Amino acid sequence: MAVSEAGNGRGVTLDAVARVAGVSRATVSRVVNGNPKVGEEAKRQVERAIERLGYIPNPAARSLVTRRSDSIGVVIPEPPGMLFGDPFFPRLLRGISTELAARNYQLVLLMPQSPEEEPRVERYLAAGHVDGALLVSLHGEDAMPAALAARGIPVVVGGRPPGGEGVSYVDVDNVGGAKAAVAHLIRAGRRTIATIGGPPDMSAGTDRLEGYRQGLAAGGLALDAALEAAADFTQEGGAEAMRRILAARPDVDGVFAASDLMAAGALQVLRAAGRRVPEDVSIVGFDDSSIAATAEPPLTSIRQPIEEMGREMVRLLLEQASRPGSVPRKVILATQLVRRRSSEGGPKR
Amino acid sequence: MAVSEAGNGRGVTLDAVARVAGVSRATVSRVVNGNPKVGEEAKRQVERAIERLGYIPNPAARSLVTRRSDSIGVVIPEPPGMLFGDPFFPRLLRGISTELAARNYQLVLLMPQSPEEEPRVERYLAAGHVDGALLVSLHGEDAMPAALAARGIPVVVGGRPPGGEGVSYVDVDNVGGAKAAVAHLIRAGRRTIATIGGPPDMSAGTDRLEGYRQGLAAGGLALDAALEAAADFTQEGGAEAMRRILAARPDVDGVFAASDLMAAGALQVLRAAGRRVPEDVSIVGFDDSSIAATAEPPLTSIRQPIEEMGREMVRLLLEQASRPGSVPRKVILATQLVRRRSSEGGPKR
DNA sequence: ACAGATCGTGAGAGCGCTCTCACGCCAACG
DNA sequence: CGTTGGCGTGAGAGCGCTCTCACGATCTGT
Numbered sequence: 001m002a003v004s005e006a007g008n009g010r011g012v013t014l015d016a017v018a019r020v021a022g023v024s025r026a027t028v029s030r031v032v033n034g035n036p037k038v039g040e041e042a043k044r045q046v047e048r049a050i051e052r053l054g055y056i057p058n059p060a061a062r063s064l065v066t067r068r069s070d071s072i073g074v075v076i077p078e079p080p081g082m083l084f085g086d087p088f089f090p091r092l093l094r095g096i097s098t099e100l101a102a103r104n105y106q107l108v109l110l111m112p113q114s115p116e117e118e119p120r121v122e123r124y125l126a127a128g129h130v131d132g133a134l135l136v137s138l139h140g141e142d143a144m145p146a147a148l149a150a151r152g153i154p155v156v157v158g159g160r161p162p163g164g165e166g167v168s169y170v171d172v173d174n175v176g177g178a179k180a181a182v183a184h185l186i187r188a189g190r191r192t193i194a195t196i197g198g199p200p201d202m203s204a205g206t207d208r209l210e211g212y213r214q215g216l217a218a219g220g221l222a223l224d225a226a227l228e229a230a231a232d233f234t235q236e237g238g239a240e241a242m243r244r245i246l247a248a249r250p251d252v253d254g255v256f257a258a259s260d261l262m263a264a265g266a267l268q269v270l271r272a273a274g275r276r277v278p279e280d281v282s283i284v285g286f287d288d289s290s291i292a293a294t295a296e297p298p299l300t301s302i303r304q305p306i307e308e309m310g311r312e313m314v315r316l317l318l319e320q321a322s323r324p325g326s327v328p329r330k331v332i333l334a335t336q337l338v339r340r341r342s343s344e345g346g347p348k349r
Numbered sequence: 350m351a352v353s354e355a356g357n358g359r360g361v362t363l364d365a366v367a368r369v370a371g372v373s374r375a376t377v378s379r380v381v382n383g384n385p386k387v388g389e390e391a392k393r394q395v396e397r398a399i400e401r402l403g404y405i406p407n408p409a410a411r412s413l414v415t416r417r418s419d420s421i422g423v424v425i426p427e428p429p430g431m432l433f434g435d436p437f438f439p440r441l442l443r444g445i446s447t448e449l450a451a452r453n454y455q456l457v458l459l460m461p462q463s464p465e466e467e468p469r470v471e472r473y474l475a476a477g478h479v480d481g482a483l484l485v486s487l488h489g490e491d492a493m494p495a496a497l498a499a500r501g502i503p504v505v506v507g508g509r510p511p512g513g514e515g516v517s518y519v520d521v522d523n524v525g526g527a528k529a530a531v532a533h534l535i536r537a538g539r540r541t542i543a544t545i546g547g548p549p550d551m552s553a554g555t556d557r558l559e560g561y562r563q564g565l566a567a568g569g570l571a572l573d574a575a576l577e578a579a580a581d582f583t584q585e586g587g588a589e590a591m592r593r594i595l596a597a598r599p600d601v602d603g604v605f606a607a608s609d610l611m612a613a614g615a616l617q618v619l620r621a622a623g624r625r626v627p628e629d630v631s632i633v634g635f636d637d638s639s640i641a642a643t644a645e646p647p648l649t650s651i652r653q654p655i656e657e658m659g660r661e662m663v664r665l666l667l668e669q670a671s672r673p674g675s676v677p678r679k680v681i682l683a684t685q686l687v688r689r690r691s692s693e694g695g696p697k698r
Numbered sequence: 699a700c701a702g703a704t705c706g707t708g709a710g711a712g713c714g715c716t717c718t719c720a721c722g723c724c725a726a727c728g
Numbered sequence: 729c730g731t732t733g734g735c736g737t738g739a740g741a742g743c744g745c746t747c748t749c750a751c752g753a754t755c756t757g758t
Contacts, residue, residue: 013714024738029716039736056476060412061714064743069409071457078443089439094427097460106473108420109458111446124455127405235643264643294584294613296645362744373708378746388706410744414713704755713745720739727732 012053021049032057071106072317073130075121075144077137078113087289088306089136092158095310096134103318105131118144126151132321134158134313139201154321156313160203160330168320168328170312174204177302177335178211179218181256181284184300186219188282188343190254194227196241196266198258205230208258208286215256227252231262238262242269253281260285260292263299267342282343297341305333361402370398381406420455421666422479424470424493426486427462436638437655438485441507444659445483452667454480467493475500481670483507483662488550503670505662509552509679517669517677519661523553526651526684527560528567530605530633533649535568537631537692539603543576545590545615547607554579557607557635564605576601580611587611591618602630609634609641612648616691631692646690653684 014032018025023042030038031046038046049055063069074096076089093109100107108130110121125133125148132154135145145167148155157169178195185193195212198205209230213223226248231237238257242265245252255270257263263285267277275281277297285292288303312331320326363381367374372391379387380395387395398404412418423445425438442458449456457479459470474482474497481503484494494516497504506518527544534542544561547554558577565572575597580586587606591614594601604619606612612634616626624630626646634641637652661680669675 014716015714025715026717026738026740027736030737033716037736042736056472058413058714059476059478060409060418061743062716063409064407064413064714064745065716067743074458087436093458094460094462097458098462101460101462101466101469106478107458107460109423109442109446109456111443111450111456113443113447113450117450120450123405127408129408129455235639261639268645290584290610291640291643294640294643296617363746364744374745375708375710375747376706379707382746386706391706407744410713411746412713413715413744414746416713700758702756705753706751707753708751709749711746711748715743716741718739718741721737723735723737725732725734728730 012055014055014057017046017049017053017055020053021045067128069129069131070104071108071130072100072314073108073110073121073125073133075110075112075125075133075135077118077139077142078111088287091306092136092310095307096314097310098307099311099314103314105314105318122147125153132156132317134317135161137202139199152324154317154324156317156320158309158313160207162201162203162206166328168316168330170309170316170331170333171203171207172304172306172309172333173335174207175211175214177286177304177337178208178256178258179215180211180335180337181286181300181302182212182215183219184337184339184343185254185256185282185284186215186221188254190282191221192227192249192252193221193254193256194229194245194249194252196238196245196255196257196262197228197230198233198262200230205233205258212256224249231265233259233261235261235265238265239269240265242266246270246273255281255283257283257285260287260289260295260299260301263301263342264291264295267295267299278342278344284337284343288338292338292340295342297344300340300343301338303336303338305335309333361404363404363406366395366398366402366404369402370394416477418478418480419453420457420479421449421663422457422459422470422474422482424459424461424474424482424484426467426488426491427460437636440655441485441659444656445663446659447656448660448663452663454663454667471496474502481505481666483666484510486551488548501673503666503673505666505669507658507662509556511550511552511555515677517665517679519658519665519680519682520552520556521653521655521658521682522684523556524560524563526635526653526686527557527605527607528564529560529684529686530635530649530651531561531564532568533686533688533692534603534605534631534633535564535570537603537627539631540570541576541598541601542570542603542605543578543594543598543601545587545594545604545606545611546577546579547582547611549579554582554607561605573598580607582608582610584610584614587614588618589614591615595619595622604630604632606632606634609636609638609644609648609650612650612691613640613644616644616648627691627693633686633692637687641687641689644691646693649689649692650687651684652687654682658682 014025014028018028027042028046031043097107112118112121134156136158145155145157145161157167160171197209229241229244231241255266257266263283270277270281277283285299285301288301292299292301363374363377367377376391377395380392446456461467461470483505485507494504494506506516509520546558578590578593580590604615606615612632619630634648634650637650641648641650
C-alpha cells in the first residue's frame with residue numbers, strides 16, 4: 001500500500017504532489033527538505049500526498065539548483081600487487097561507506113586502471129559530479145591532488161602524499177608502528193634485524209623504513225644497508241628481498257617486513273633456507289591482515305585502524321567542503337602491535 | 350595552457366561557450382555530444398572555445414533532461430566473514446569498473462551495513478540516481494531484486510539469487526567446479542571425501558554442495574551426512590567444521606572446502622590432529638584466492654573468473670537498460686581446477 | 699529554370715527542483 | 729484604532745542542458 005499507483009515515484013513530480021495536497025510547489029519543497037516554516041495542516045496533507053504517490057525527489061533537478069550532489073568520489077588507482085590478497089581496500093571502503101551513510105552521502109568509486117585513465121577521472125570529478133574527492137594509495141609524485149585542489153575541489157588523501165604537503169590527509173603512524181615492531185624484536189633478543197621495505201615511492205614504504213631505522217637507533221643497534229631490502233608489498237617481492245638479505249647477511253636473526261604479504265614471502269624463503277621461525281629468526285609484519293593469522297607460524301604484525309582511517313577521511317573532507325578555503329589538515333592514527341608466534345622464542349632477552 | 354582563465358570550468362556554461370564561439374547553444378551542444386550535423390568551421394570554433402574556457406558540461410543539467418545518469422549502482426551488502434581475507438570484492442569491482450569505464454559509465458558503490466539500511470539504498474536507486482543496479486552476494490530470500498524490478502529499475506545479480514529466477518544474473522559454475530574438485534580427489538585415490546560447505550542460504554553454498562554430491566555419485570562413492578559440514582566461508586568456521594567431520598569420520602582422507610579460507614582453517618585443524626597434508630588427507634579449496642598459494646602446503650583450488658563475472662554483469666545490465674522489458678537472462682561462467690600441493694600424494698591411484 | 703530534397707543552424711520550450719520575494723493573515727503594540 | 733511584526737504560503741524566476749521544430753542556404757534532378 002505504501003508504494004502505489006503510477007509505477008511508484010517514477011515520473012511523479014513535486015508539482016503532482018502539490019496538486020494532490022492542495023498546496024503550492026514551494027510548500028511541498030519545504031516539507032521535503034524539513035523546513036520548519038510549514039503549518040501543521042499543510043504538512044500533514046503534503047506528507048499524505050507524498051506517501052500516496054510514492055514521490056521521490058529527482059536528484060538531478062535538485063542538484064542542478066543546489067549545486068551539490070551529496071556524493072563524493074573515492075579514487076583508487078590500481079597498484080595490482082596491493083589490491084589482491086590484502087583486504088586493505090575493502091576495509092577502507094567500509095569505513096568510508098559507514099561514515100558517508102551516516103551523513104546521507106553517496107560514494108562514487110573511481111578506479112583508473114592506468115595512468116592514462118586519470119584525466120578521465122579528473123574530468124569527472126571536476127565536472128561537479130561530486131562534492132569532494134578521497135584519494136587513496138598514491139605512488140610517487142601524483143599530480144592529482146594538486147590538480148583537483150586547483151580546480152577548487154575539496155580533497156583528502158589517504159596516506160601521506162609523497163609529493164609533499166599542502167593537502168589534507170589521514171595516515172596511520174607508519175613510523176611509530178615500524179619503530180614498535182623493531183623495539184619488539186630487540187626485546188625478544190634479536191640483534192641482527194633486517195627490514196623488507198615497501199616501494200620507495202610510496203610514503204608507506206619510506207615511513208616504515210624510517211621507523212625501522214629509528215627503532216634500531218633507539219635500541220643502540222647500527223644500521224647496515226645490507227639489512228635493508230626494498231620490495232613491492234607483494235609476497236613474491238618479499239621472498240625475493242629475503243633472499244638478497246640472506247645472501248648478504250646470513251647471520252640475520254630478525255626481520256621486520258613492511259607488509260604481511262612480504263612477511264609471508266620471507267617466511268617461505270627462510271624455511272626453504274633451513275631457518276626456523278621463530279626459533280632462529282623472528283618476523284614481524286605490518287597490516288595485521290588475515291594472512292598474518294593464517295600463516296604458519298602466525299605472524300606478529302602491526303595493526304592499523306583502516307576503517308577508522310576511512311571514516312576520518314570522510315569527516316575531514318566534508319568539513320573542508322562545508323568551509324571552503326580552510327587550511328589543510330593532517331590526522332595521524334595510532335598503530336598497535338599484535339603479538340603472534342612468529343616473534344616468540346628467540347634467545348633469552 | 351589547456352586549462353585556463355575563470356578557474357577552469359567551474360561556472361562556465363554552454364551559453365558562454367556559444368557566445369565565445371559565435372554560435373548558438375544548440376550547436377555547442379551538438380559538438381559536445383558528437384552530433385555529426387555540424388559544419389567544419391563551426392565545429393572548430395566551438396572546440397577552440399571549449400578548450401579556452403575549460404568548459405565541462407554540468408552533469409545535473411544534462412541528466413535532468415536526458416533522464417539518464419550514466420552511472421550504475423553496485424550494491425554490496427556486508428557479509429562480514431566474506432569481505433575480509435578474500436579478495437573477491439576488489440576483483441569483482443575491478444571487473445565491473447573496467448567494463449564501465451570502457452563505456453563511460455560511473456560506479457556508485459552502496460554498502461548497506463545492515464538490513465535496516467536496505468530501504469535507504471533501495472530509495473536511492475529508485476530515485477533515478479542510477480540507470481541500473483548490480484546486486485552482489487545475496488543471502489536468503491533477499492527482496493531487493495524483485496523490489497527494484499517492480500520499480501522498473503534494470504537489475505543484474507551476481508551469483509544465482511536464492512529466491513528463484515525472474516531476474517538476470519551471472520554466476521560461476523559452482524556445481525561444475527565442485528564436481529571437478531571431487532573428481533580430482535577421487536583421481537588422487539581418495540575414497541572418504543568430506544565437504545565443508547558454505548551457508549545453506551547462499552547459492553554459492555548450496556550449489557557447491559550439490560556439485561560435491563554429484564561428484565561423489567559420478568565416482569561411485571556413497572553420500573554420508575557425517576561427511577558434510579556447513580560453515581560460513583570463514584577460516585574459523587572451516588576449522589570448526591573440520592573438527593566435527595574428524596570427530597564423526599576419523600577415516601576421512603579427502604576434503605573439499607567451498608572456500609579457500611575454510612580450507613585453510615581445515616588445514617590447521619588437520620595438522621593439529623596429526624594428519625599430514627597431502628600425505629594422509631588431500632584438500633581442495635574454492636576461489637583460488639591468494640591464500641591458496643600462500644598456505645602451507647599451497648592449496649589446490651577451483652579458480653573462478655571473478656573479473657569476467659563483473660564485466661559480464663555490466664554487459665548484461667546495460668543491454669537490459671537499453672532495451673526495457675527484455676526477458677531476464679542468465680550467464681554461467683566456467684571454473685577451472687588449479688593444482689597445488691595440498692592434493693598431491695595420497696595412495697596410488 | 700524551378701520544385702524538392704538536404705544540410706547546417708538558431709530559437710525556444712521545457713526537464714523538476716529550490717529559493718527569493720511579496721503578500722495576506724492575525725496577534726500584539728502604542 | 730491604525731500600525732508593526734511575525735508567520736505561513738504562493739508566484740515565479742531561474743539552474744544548464746537537450747531536442748524538436750522551423751528556417752534559410754545550398755544542392756539535385758528534370
